[in-house]
Amino acid sequence: DAGVIQSPRHEVTEMGQEVTLRCKPISGHDYLFWYRQTMMRGLELLIYFNNNVPIDDSGMPEDRFSAKMPNASFSTLKIQPSEPRDSAVYFCASSSGLQETQYFGPGTRLLVL
């Protein structure tokens, strides 16, 4: 398996623009997680899905953030409008169960100017 795939790997955008991050989980995994990593706050869980259904989005910072999982092999995290404080590395991870290992993608490094 190719592992968790994320795109783009790097994104530079201007404040106010819409940003869409994409993730393809490992085939057969039924849990998908979105994280944000910054120096100040460390690794934060934003939202997770089970069988394509959002289970807990309490970590989503505000309404500007939204996530979807239209099918088992694809998820998006959208920021609209983006702000400089959204600059971070965003990771997607998938797993086969609640207490199983999470497999992380390489991350998307987002810079909002």
Added chain:
Amino acid sequence: GNSVTQMEGPVTLSEEAFLTINCTYTATGYPSLFWYVQYPGEGLQLLLKATKADDKGSNKGFEATYRKETTSFHLEKGSVQVSDSAVYFCALSDRTGGSYIPTFGRGTSLIVHP
């Protein structure tokens, strides 16, 4: 709620030194415990895990023992190498409770000098 506390870094060691990174946790149920490692520019990857009390996880010379009595899962390695330089995250996943939230520590940076 659940939480994970790791020692703050960076931890700076010479090659072949002994490594300990402390990790303690609080959980409402019976969690599985993990250590993940993040190399520069990469995502986190599993280093080792333990699923019940007194289990020892081990991989690549690293070890950690699930200590329920002290709610700890300290990471150790007898002789570190320069290639071990990375950020190490302690984490737990707790099956019980109304809402499952995987919980990660803040990470501990390890720097190994030749």
